[in-house]
Amino acid sequence: MSDTAIPSGPRKPPITAVGPIAWAKTNLFSGWLSTAVTLAMGYLLIKLALSFIDWAFVNAIWSVPSNAQGPQTQACRDLRGAGACWAVIGEKHRFMLFGTYPYEQHWRPALACVLFVVLYIISAIRSFWRWELALVWIGMLTAIGILMWGGVFGLSYVPQERWGGLPITLILATFGLAFAFPLSILVALGRRSSLPAIKVLCVLYVELIRGVPLISLLFMASVMFPLFLPEGMNIDKLLRAQIAIILFAGAYLAEVVRGGLQALPKGQYEAADAMGLSYWQKTGLIILPQALRMVIPPLVNTFIGFFKDTSLVLIIGIFDLLTAGKTAIVEPAWQGFGVEVYVFVGAIYLVFCYAMSKYSRGLEADLNRHRRR
Amino acid sequence: MSETTSDPRYKRRPPKRPLRLSWSDERVRGIFWQIVVVAAVGSLIYWLYSNTSHNLAVRRIATGFGFLDREAGLPIAESLISYEPTDTYFRALMVGVLNTLKVAVIGVVLATILGTLIGIARLSKNFLLSRIAGAYIEIIRDLPLLLQLLFWYTILQGLPGPRQALKPMEGVVLSNRGLKLPALIWENAHTAALVVFLLGIIGTWAYGRMARAKQMADGQPRKVWPTALGLMLALPVAVWWGMGAPWEIEYPVLRGFNFRGGINVSPEYFALLIGLVTYTAGFIAEVVRAGIMSVNHGQWEAAQALGLKHGSVLRLIVMPQALRVIIPPMTSNYLNLTKNSSLAVAIGYQDIVSIANTTLNQTGQAIEGIAIIMVVYLTISLSISLFMNWYNARIALVER
Structure with missing residues (x-):
């Protein structure tokens, strides 16, 4: 009867309802306020990006000539901040990364850093979370110690005073966590203990450490520890700072672990008791495996905090990555190029911390999968 | 629980067993281990104490806080109370405490405002705004605070000198001598x-x-x-x-090599404040975001179904519930900001750590110097904790 053709199949939605236009309409221009914000933000973003590209690439100087008096940085100074002087990185990056370690031996700290990264990656893979992992840690850390000190296998001996840069940062962070983590578990268990004396000691330790800044502990390590030891006995500055970091990290990690212990349903404790397990059997076989699994994401976040906090050793004069960066620009020729150096050092910290935080978020999503509908 | 149940069996305590002097008695083992641990910690402390007193005797360092009354002789660039280098160490340390509080209090206020704005921006439906806020949070939180402080300080020092100073607004002058602001001449x-x-x-x-x-x-x-x-x-x-409507504003003017008049914000204080505020705001933003997201969507819908206006929904329904989640982590961020202000020593702002450190170097009183730093921070931390716990208890969910 009618000859209007009925279109076959479903009709396509209008172009304003699907695809990039619809996306932009809902996410960028949904109202006058949203449009104004998008335009303002877009303008600022483009302006900032352009000036950053100008500074970092277009106007930047990548290398400077050098003569008998050292590098000639006049070209960089003539820029007056209009462009970055990446020449300082080219000239000083070995110093910033490895400090005063003998120049021709730089492959050793470099290899040590690679070993650290390999160790982190192995520890991050969940199928490796077995007790054998502890052996891998011990083996790797020994290998790193041999590499850094030398004195055996034909490696020349390098005293600890000459170490510096990235390896120091990684050593402080890794050894700090390796010792602080077991300590924190003991303290967290102690704080939940029914024995009053042990509980009081653990509470005092945690609250005192958490109430004061890390700097005061580092000052304590640098000026008070020598007074604590018997005459003639002396431990070097790096080790003292390491002890301060372990004590500090232990208190914060203990609170995270305690969160896990408290979140575990009471039935688990009671069931373990009903099975007739001893305290350590109960803790090692039932409680800790579940409690620690629950707090892995906050633990990783605390690790990120520590990794950043190791930079505070700058204040007591230990040669870590940030101190090396700060020292690199003390030389008159390179004075005033702090921004470039801090961008470089910051990029290294950013890579490590971003990797950890990305990992932590992935893990959190993974571990919470059963809770999602 | 036992108060609500009337069943008498729940009120009965298990009968007390007499203590058996045997290893199989749990309480005997408990007492034994407590004695062992306390003895170990006690002997460690005694060992450290005897070493210390011996070392101090050998080095002829007198302990005690007598040095507080001596003349300090250390110059302090900025102080809230009047101070001369001829004043005592005690007064110098007081100046340090006030400088710490000055940066902590203003920092907490500014970080809360900035962090809340960024946290709300992160939740915005506007894609660009929420991504920019997200990138800010990620980058700021992944860089060490000390690095950021040094970075800001370097930038402030790289600014032009007073003669070529930047003047973004009338009366506002930014140079390598710090930030100068116009000041109102204060009258009755x-x-x-x-x-x-x-x-x-x-x-x-x-x-x-x-x-x-x-x-x-x-x-x-x-x-x-x-x-x-x-x-x-x-x-x-x-x-x-x-009272006569006095309104006279003093503008900073260039005299010789520096500006006179107006409010002076030193580059050290300014760098410290920018660094602390931007850093802590990144953490506060995440706290605020988590707090707002923790409120169930059904709460919004239920409140709207009751006919409440948007503002009332936010004020009466959503915020009270979000605050409950926000307050505890916010407290620890305030504490962190206060403790992080101790990094001032790296860029030369004279806070309590910096002044106590100088005192310690001048007098050799290491233990007293560090004890002072720790006591000051413990006092500040405990006061903030107490206040926030009181506030938290006030807004906490009242349950049966």
Whole structure:
């Protein structure tokens, strides 16, 4: 009867309802306020990006000539901040990364850093979370110690005073966590203990450490520890700072672990008791495996905090990555190029911390999968 | 639980067993291990103490806080109370404590404002805004604070000198000598207006309570804002006007090599404040975001179904629930900011750590110096904790 053709199949939605236009309409221009914000933000973003590209690439100087008096940085100074002087990185990056370690031996700290990264990656893979992992840690850390000190296998001996840069940062962070983590578990268990004396000691330790800044502990390590030891006995500055970091990290990690212990349903404790397990059997076989699994994401976040906090050793004069960066620009020729150096050092910290935080978020999503509908 | 159950069996305690002197008795083992641990810790402390006292005797260092009364002789660039290098160490340390509080209090206020804005921006439906906020949070949180402080300080020092200073606005001058702001010349009229304003706040609060009590009685809502406006704005302005309306502003002017007049924000303080505020704001933003997201969507819908306005939904339904989640982590962020202000020593702002450190180097009183730092921070931390715990208890969910 009618000859209007009925279109076959479903009709396509209008172009304003699907695809990039619809996306932009809902996410960028949904109202006058949203449009104004998008335009303002877009303008600022483009302006900032352009000036950053100008500074970092277009106007930047990548290398400077050098003569008998050292590098000639006049070209960089003539820029007056209009462009970055990446020449300082080219000239000083070995110093910033490895400090005063003998120049021709730089492959050793470099290899040590690679070993650290390999160790982190192995520890991050969940199928490796077995007790054998502890052996891998011990083996790797020994290998790193041999590499850094030398004195055996034909490696020349390098005293600890000459170490510096990235390896120091990684050593402080890794050894700090390796010792602080077991300590924190003991303290967290102690704080939940029914024995009053042990509980009081653990509470005092945690609250005192958490109430004061890390700097005061580092000052304590640098000026008070020598007074604590018997005459003639002396431990070097790096080790003292390491002890301060372990004590500090232990208190914060203990609170995270305690969160896990408290979140575990009471039935688990009671069931373990009903099975007739001893305290350590109960803790090692039932409680800790579940409690620690629950707090892995906050633990990783605390690790990120520590990794950043190791930079505070700058204040007591230990040669870590940030101190090396700060020292690199003390030389008159390179004075005033702090921004470039801090961008470089910051990029290294950013890579490590971003990797950890990305990992932590992935893990959190993974571990919470059963809770999602 | 036992209070609500009337079953007498729950109230009965298990009978007390006599203590058996045997290893199989749990309580005997408990007492034994406690004695072992306390003895170990005690002997460690005794060992450290005896070493220390021996070392101090060998080095002829007298312990005690007697040095606090001696002349300090250390110059301090900025202080809230009057200070001369001829004053005592005690006064120098007081200046340090006040400088720490100055940066901590202003830092907490600014970081809360900035962090809340960024946290809300992160939740915005606008894609660009939420991504920019997200990138900010990620980058700021992944860089060490000390690095950021050094970075800001370097940038401030790289600014042009006073003669070529940047002048973004009339009276605002930014140079490598710091930030100069115009200052209002303070007179009695201003003090009076401020007092009236504070009284106005109290009056508004009292009126608000009364209005609510009346609404509870007769169901009629009463407008509070006209009274609030009158008490907090009109009345102070009237007082100020009545006392002659003094309004004289002192602008910073270039004299010789530096600016005179106006408010002076030193580059050290400015760098520390920018660094602390931007860093802590990144953490606060995440706290605020998590708090707002923790409120169930059904709460919004239920409140709207009751016919509440958008503002009322936010104020009466959503915020009270979000605050419960926000307050505890916010407290630890405030504490962190206060403790992080100790990094001032790296860029030369003279806070308590910096001054105590100088004192310690000048007098050799290491133990006392560090004890002072720790006591000051413990006091500040405990005060913030107590206040926030009180506030938290006030807004906490009242359960059965």
